Amino acid sequence: DINECDANNPCAQQCYNILGSFICQCNPGFELSSDRINCEDTDECRTSSYICQYQCVNEPGKFSCVCPEGYQVVGGRTCQDINECETTNECREDEICWNYHGGFRCYPRNPCQEPYVLTSENRCVCPVSNTICRELPYSVVYKYMSIRSDRTVPSDIFQIQATTIYPNTINTFRIKSGNENGEFYLRQTSAVSAMLVLVKSLSGPREHIVDLEMLTVNSLNYRTSSMLRLTIIVGPYAF
Template sequence: MMLTVTFLAAFVLTTVSSQETEETITYTQCTDGYEWDPYRQQCKDIDECEIVPDACKGGMKCVNHYGGYLCLPRTAQIIVNEQDAATADSAGGRNSVIRRTPVDVQQGPPNPTHQIQCATGYEQSEHNVCQDIDECATGAHNCRADQACVNLRGSFRCQCLPGFQKRGEQCIDIDECTLPPYCHHRCVNTPGSYYCQCNPGFQLASNNHTCVDVDECRTSSYICQYQCVNEPGKFSCVCPEGYQVVGGRTCQDINECETTNECREDEMCWNYHGGFRCYPRNPCQEPYVLTSENRCVCPVSNTICRELPYSIVYKYMSIRSDRNVPSDIFQIQATTIYPNTINTFRIKSGNENGEFYLRQTSALSAMLVLVKSLSGPREHIVDLEMLTVNSLNYRTSSVLRLTIIVGPFAF
């Protein structure tokens, strides 16, 4: 607590130059806590509670006092008794009257009878000051359900919600689709808002207005069987030569033997995955002669034929590249059955790298098994031989010459 007691001092300096002439000069000075009032021609009290920033700390309240100020608890009660001080004459002058105000500080609750008058929109606080009433928080407003209440000092304002505008007393929706920034493709207005949509094959950019192309070839791991070509707003699938697109994404082999057959008359056309080949209609070579389609026989009347297989049958097949293994790919079977004979099967040639295995399935048949994956385009010629032995130790053989054409792709 700070208390400053102030006195007014008047200094009179008298200079006598002669008995006839007397000149008096008076200097007036105010002590601490007072300042000179030139209009009233006297010292007046300074209100430190108004001019000193944060005059009191720790939640104390500032109370102005003659010549100083007090820092008191907010619950303190102040009783003021005024007494006039006696005046006294002094040689050559008159002192100013000093009024001292004794202060009696008592602890206790604030005086409930002390009320202040606040303006409309304000109310008295517990610290006896007028504070704003938040009508929006207390519900003391008349804003409609489609309006927002905004508190002001001493009042409030009703305004439309975002996305709405006031027309008369109503709040109507703003059609943002008619205002910039415009959507790149399509705009959809909603109550109080809007959103942009893009055409198929496009997506919204980070600004939610611009539409950018979707690269479907990158977003999908399997969208085209062979190759994907991205285009603005769409994509397309292409296939390699010898194939055509079906279903928009799948590649299907083109049967050139039915469309663009370029083989000669003495040749036969064989279609395979991704292309075609021309083979002679009469594949027989001396001493073999053609007896039926693709079947060559070596006549027994020819002595050279005694050491050669009796017949050679030419067969053709095509498989896709990188086929799963092991895989059964071709069955060989005896067409003529002789009594009291035993048939055995073997791969006579064309299996130098061990890609195939011949598994006998019965006394008259065997299955060719692919045991190593083949990559194309490539052509394999495999001779499959059937040996026939009877009880009289008669031996004969026949060969199936299988041409396997491996396509360039796995489809």
């Protein structure tokens, strides 16, 4: 038997001698062409649309996965959000950095608007000494949250709860504004809390502001209210 592989390797990559002949094989990432001698690149990206979470890039003999801006590749195939607030951001000293899926945003450390004054982090109070405040919610709390694009619905996304509980009072909750298209529903879960439910899927990137109000009435028919302004940042992708 003549070892064709040693004498004059006819194969493009791997040659195996067999009795009276030889066979060619290819390295991983390649496949044998129709002439049974040459090797052609295997386009792994065409074999499955699920091989990468975002985008597959074919290369000679291999492939790689890439992620969009604001994400990094983890485990070779999946995308993970980069927390720019922990690495680098352009927020000023009088702003807070809020990371969301795919990016970040800067919000003022003092979000209060006249006649409200800042009493603690993200909490604004309307002074009772100001006559204008009689017709306004006593306090406004600013909260921020991030959700992925096209989240499965219905989905519980945020709980609002009374911070101070008074005896002989009744609390009711409502969505005051930001629900013109009916994306949300507020379900009261107890005498002092309610759950905001996403009932219509939201696609990003977008920012959605919802005002949640708690009305409190006591046995003497004294009424007061407080508001939570929730900024929902919807990421650009479903991951």
